[in-house]
Amino acid sequence: MVVKVETINNLTYHHSIMYITMSRKKIEQYGVIKRSLKGELTVEDVSNLISLSERHVYRLRAEVKKEGPKALVHKNKGKESNNKVQEKTRKKIVGFFDNKKHQDFKPGFTAEKLKENHHVHRSSETIRKIMIEEGIWKPKTKKTVDYRSRRKRKGHYGEMIQFDGSYHDWFEKGKKCCLLAGVDDSTGIIVHARFVKNENLQDISFYWNEYFLSHGKPFSIYLDKFSTYYNNLTENKKENLTQFQRMMKETDVKPIVAHSPQAKGRVERLFNTLQDRLIKEMRLKNIFTEEKANRYLVEEFLPEFNEKYGKAPLEKGNFHKKVSKEEKSLLPVILSKQSERLVQNDFCIRFKSRTFQLTKKQPSTVRKKERIIVEERMDGSMRIRLGDKYLNYKEIPPERESFLSEKDVPWILPANTKKENKKVEARVN
Numbered sequence: 001m002v003v004k005v006e007t008i009n010n011l012t013y014h015h016s017i018m019y020i021t022m023s024r025k026k027i028e029q030y031g032v033i034k035r036s037l038k039g040e041l042t043v044e045d046v047s048n049l050i051s052l053s054e055r056h057v058y059r060l061r062a063e064v065k066k067e068g069p070k071a072l073v074h075k076n077k078g079k080e081s082n083n084k085v086q087e088k089t090r091k092k093i094v095g096f097f098d099n100k101k102h103q104d105f106k107p108g109f110t111a112e113k114l115k116e117n118h119h120v121h122r123s124s125e126t127i128r129k130i131m132i133e134e135g136i137w138k139p140k141t142k143k144t145v146d147y148r149s150r151r152k153r154k155g156h157y158g159e160m161i162q163f164d165g166s167y168h169d170w171f172e173k174g175k176k177c178c179l180l181a182g183v184d185d186s187t188g189i190i191v192h193a194r195f196v197k198n199e200n201l202q203d204i205s206f207y208w209n210e211y212f213l214s215h216g217k218p219f220s221i222y223l224d225k226f227s228t229y230y231n232n233l234t235e236n237k238k239e240n241l242t243q244f245q246r247m248m249k250e251t252d253v254k255p256i257v258a259h260s261p262q263a264k265g266r267v268e269r270l271f272n273t274l275q276d277r278l279i280k281e282m283r284l285k286n287i288f289t290e291e292k293a294n295r296y297l298v299e300e301f302l303p304e305f306n307e308k309y310g311k312a313p314l315e316k317g318n319f320h321k322k323v324s325k326e327e328k329s330l331l332p333v334i335l336s337k338q339s340e341r342l343v344q345n346d347f348c349i350r351f352k353s354r355t356f357q358l359t360k361k362q363p364s365t366v367r368k369k370e371r372i373i374v375e376e377r378m379d380g381s382m383r384i385r386l387g388d389k390y391l392n393y394k395e396i397p398p399e400r401e402s403f404l405s406e407k408d409v410p411w412i413l414p415a416n417t418k419k420e421n422k423k424v425e426a427r428v429n
Helices: 024-037 043-050 054-072 087-098 107-118 124-133 201-215 243-250 261-284 290-309 325-334 418-428
Strands: 002-008 011-017 161-168 177-184 190-196 220-223 254-257 337-342 348-351 354-358 371-376 382-386 393-396
Touching: 024 043, 024 054, 043 054, 087 107, 087 124, 107 124, 107 261, 161 261, 177 201, 177 261, 190 201, 190 290, 201 243, 201 325, 201 337, 220 261, 243 254, 243 337, 261 290, 337 348, 348 371
Parallel strands: 161 220, 220 254
Antiparallel strands: 002 011, 161 177, 177 190, 337 371, 348 354, 354 393, 371 382
């Protein structure tokens, strides 16, 4: 309210002037209703012009006639909202960040923890506004990117698993380790996850061994062009499969290669989320080792995370294939790193700068220049195989190596009897 003072013929007049803020729409409504009150427009005309019922127009005419343009302004305008955060609650929210463990929490995660641990029930948007006002949170500006259309989700659970590894300082010790995770494309749930030292073949084999035994074999796996998974050689050499490609071929799982990180965006976005939420959850629970973290993932975090963020698949049915008893017994063989070597003339095998002597008694006939397979198992053990038979061997220390002439060595090591074979196979297995 503003008081205007005006002097005319030595007489002072006081005029009260009220300034009302109105939207363009309300100004147009006021002009039409004013014309109606002057008799220039009928109630029916006003109803059509401002898209209101005739009954509503009669009510507005009566209010405008009594109060003027103020009648069209909402009565709560200028008043404090009933939902305004009380000062006591606001101080509680701001005080939440006094704890060093909470200083990097984002608005959504903060809202969850305030509700869970401090009984403060406020939306993440309200928390976000308070954090911005207090200088705790700085909103990020979106960068312009090239247009990409989103690929439609697969229809069935287990039809495609997006798989990748993320190196990060997961335990906040200044040392990075790797989190391997597989996300179901149809539901968005984390089917399996595991902390490992590196994204090497041994740890990946161990991951998929756990996956197959717990969930079965998925129809396909979507992954990147990391050299462990994909042969990046020229076209004419693509018949040389990587160890991982061989493993998937033998387990009848189809690996699909993504040509960009955006193509497997669901697992990429998942790691961004986990680098925020999972780290803070483990910090609050004082989890700083791989062993405890892997147990926490299986027992608590994954079930809660999947229940909260998982979606129902478009189609019913599970595309995971069950692992038979025979397949379970073969998994250590299939998921081992397999290297081909040549039997030398003295029936020795050179592997990783080590020498292994084949013993005289073998379950299968072994000839010189025979091509055999060396298996490096997930548990760190090593086996030497010819066909489907595992050979007996012993390692020769470097200082005791002796190279025999061809005259002193037979051309073949004959197989044992059937009875002896059974004993050998039992001991090897």
